[in-house]
Amino acid sequence: MPDFKRTLVTSALPYANGHIHLGHIAGAYLPADIYVRYLRIKGAPVLYIGGSDEHGVPITLTALKEGVQPRDVVDRYHSANADAFARLGISYDIYGRTSSELHVDTTQSFFRALDAAGYIHQEDMELWYSEQLERFLPDRYVKGTCPKCGYEDANGDECENCGAQYAANELVSPRSVIPGDASSPVLRSSRHWFLDLPKFTDRLKAWLDSHPEWRANVKGIANGWVGDLRSRCITRDTDWGVPIPIDGPEAEGKRIYVWFDAPIGYVTNTRQWGMDTDRGEDAWQAWWKDESSRLLHFIGKDNVPFHAVIFPAMLMGQDGYVLADNVVGNEYLNIFNRQTGKSEKGSKSRGNMISVRWALEQFAPDVIRYYLCAIAPESKDSDFDWDDFMHRYNGELCDVVGNFVHRSLTMTVKNFDGKVPQPGAFDAEDQAMLDAIPRQVDEIAEALDGFRFRQALERFIDLGRKANVYFNTKEPWVTRKTDMERTATTLYVCTQVVKALCHTMAPFLPDGAAKLAGILGVALPDGGPDGGADGWNAAKETLAAGAALQPPKVLFPKLDPDYIAELAEAHQRGEGF
Numbered sequence: 157m158p159d160f161k162r163t164l165v166t167s168a169l170p171y172a173n174g175h176i177h178l179g180h181i182a183g184a185y186l187p188a189d190i191y192v193r194y195l196r197i198k199g200a201p202v203l204y205i206g207g208s209d210e211h212g213v214p215i216t217l218t219a220l221k222e223g224v225q226p227r228d229v230v231d232r233y234h235s236a237n238a239d240a241f242a243r244l245g246i247s248y249d250i251y252g253r254t255s256s257e258l259h260v261d262t263t264q265s266f267f268r269a270l271d272a273a274g275y276i277h278q279e280d281m282e283l284w285y286s287e288q289l290e291r292f293l294p295d296r297y298v299k300g301t302c303p304k305c306g307y308e309d310a311n312g313d314e315c316e317n318c319g320a321q322y323a324a325n326e327l328v329s330p331r332s333v334i335p336g337d338a339s340s341p342v343l344r345s346s347r348h349w350f351l352d353l354p355k356f357t358d359r360l361k362a363w364l365d366s367h368p369e370w371r372a373n374v375k376g377i378a379n380g381w382v383g384d385l386r387s388r389c390i391t392r393d394t395d396w397g398v399p400i401p402i403d404g405p406e407a408e409g410k411r412i413y414v415w416f417d418a419p420i421g422y423v424t425n426t427r428q429w430g431m432d433t434d435r436g437e438d439a440w441q442a443w444w445k446d447e448s449s450r451l452l453h454f455i456g457k458d459n460v461p462f463h464a465v466i467f468p469a470m471l472m473g474q475d476g477y478v479l480a481d482n483v484v485g486n487e488y489l490n491i492f493n494r495q496t497g498k499s500e501k502g503s504k505s506r507g508n509m510i511s512v513r514w515a516l517e518q519f520a521p522d523v524i525r526y527y528l529c530a531i532a533p534e535s536k537d538s539d540f541d542w543d544d545f546m547h548r549y550n551g552e553l554c555d556v557v558g559n560f561v562h563r564s565l566t567m568t569v570k571n572f573d574g575k576v577p578q579p580g581a582f583d584a585e586d587q588a589m590l591d592a593i594p595r596q597v598d599e600i601a602e603a604l605d606g607f608r609f610r611q612a613l614e615r616f617i618d619l620g621r622k623a624n625v626y627f628n629t630k631e632p633w634v635t636r637k638t639d640m641e642r643t644a645t646t647l648y649v650c651t652q653v654v655k656a657l658c659h660t661m662a663p664f665l666p667d668g669a670a671k672l673a674g675i676l677g678v679a680l681p682d683g684g685p686d687g688g689a690d691g692w693n694a695a696k697e698t699l700a701a702g703a704a705l706q707p708p709k710v711l712f713p714k715l716d717p718d719y720i721a722e723l724a725e726a727h728q729r730g731e732g733f
């Protein structure tokens with residue numbers, strides 16, 4: 157990896173049109189947060205940008221159905237989701253909004269720059285129009301029969317059933333979804349603006365080819381798109397969105413389409429962060445335009461075309477922007493249905509999704525973070541399964557790591573006056589355990605550097621496994637009756653492993669790490685945009701004999717099987733959201 161001065165991390169902006177759920181977390185937010193926390197503890201300068209996507213037809217449709225304004229809808233879900241993220245420990249530097257005035261400015265400047273460079277043109281399109289309401293019916297305002305598969309509940313521009321995308325006038329038997337609109341939609345001509353994506357084909361290909369290290373799923377989707385690029389409409393007939401920066405009657409009643417403005421939200425929110433933190437109006441430029449800055453996008457699979465093709469083209473079409481160094485795209489988290497014994501997609505209509513707010517009413521954040529990382533859908537879909545959830549958390553985090561930490565610290569505090577004991581001479585087993593620490597820390601780092609979060613977590617648990625084997629071989633509960641020097645040496649070695657576990661769990665399990673750091677009296681550096689001390693490699697440093705320890709507390713309380721069974725049933729009844 158080239159030497160970067162700073163890393164800008166983004167997670168897909170969720171629609172402020174519903175509560176975020178565990179599928180979102182596993183896809184775009186937890187992996188990004190683990191990576192950001194890892195860079196922070198390493199002391200590498202990093203900035204983590206998130207926020208709500210507050211435009212788009214789903215939001216205006218929700219408002220219409222509820223009889224409220226779009227502003228009411230986005231205000232409600234923006235604060236609910238910001239709160240859910242914060243409580244789960246998703247540690248954004250800013251959680252901004254695309255309905256801000258600043259975002260109008262950023263988006264319009266993108267439009268103007270791309271237009272001036274010749275990448276935007278106009279076309280007249282045939283679109284569905286309601287004569288009764290005297291308005292156009294963009295994409296989801298109209299439903300009908302899919303021209304490809306015959307599905308009768310297809311959207312105006314895409315079919316949920318077969319995944320087909322098509323022009324509005326291809327939809328068969330269209331009907332308006334606006335309550336009270338009884339008229340049959342008719343086709344009417346409307347002027348729209350298009351981004352000339354084919355002009356970027358060669359540059360996009362060369363850029364994608366320069367990144368053989370990306371995940372195969374992301375490369376596959378991106379290459380598929382680049383092989384077949386078409387101009388893409390960037391405007392919509394709606395009054396909710398960023399106004400087109402063009403004067404004249406042809407721009408009236410039109411706004412910029414949400415797919416165009418949403419990723420620009422990353423830039424807006426970086427600008428906002430600079431102003432909020434008194435770094436100045438131009439602070440964002442170092443993150444976006446300095447060639448020693450690294451840009452990373454974390455997303456779910458459905459977002460790959462926007463982050464690995466379209467947004468990069470929008471950046472290429474202007475001066476000075478860096479392009480993503482990696483687009484870390486995940487597959488989907490499905491739900492295992494215990495009644496049917498089958499995996500199924502999370503969906504609102506099935507009522508099987510688990511919201512973050514509901515999950516946080518049942519579990520501590522570390523419990524949720526542990527399981528979602530352990531089953532991260534990195535290369536293929538994975539299942540949320542209640543039995544697996546309990547067994548992984550109880551059997552790995554509690555029994556392996558939690559148990560080792562607790563046994564070691566309890567015996568040490570009790571037998572050695574609350575201090576790290578002075579060791580005697582190390583035998584081969586002591587030395588092997590001590591030697592395993594830096595090796596294991598480096599292996600966890602190697603997996604994190606490669607965005608293999610599941611493997612990184614496995615390697616962390618593996619350090620706990622090795623430590624348990626060591627502890628059981630040394631039997632300090634036996635030797636303390638006969639040989640205190642031997643016991644001191646064993647528990648000294650154990651304490652060093654506990655310290656390494658403390659530093660290395662910090663990216664995954666921030667609450668457990670903070671508690672343990674308090675017990676050990678060690679500092680876990682938490683650098684930020686300016687960087688700081690290297691607390692990651694400090695995992696390999698010795699906790700000196702004589703250092704004071706606080707009485708240990710249980711870091712990861714076990715889940716009760718009866719309670720989990722109750723929750724699984726509540727979830728089955730559709731109460732998980």
Ligand SMILES: [Zn+2]
Nearest residue numbers: 302305315318
């Ligand atoms: Zn279809």
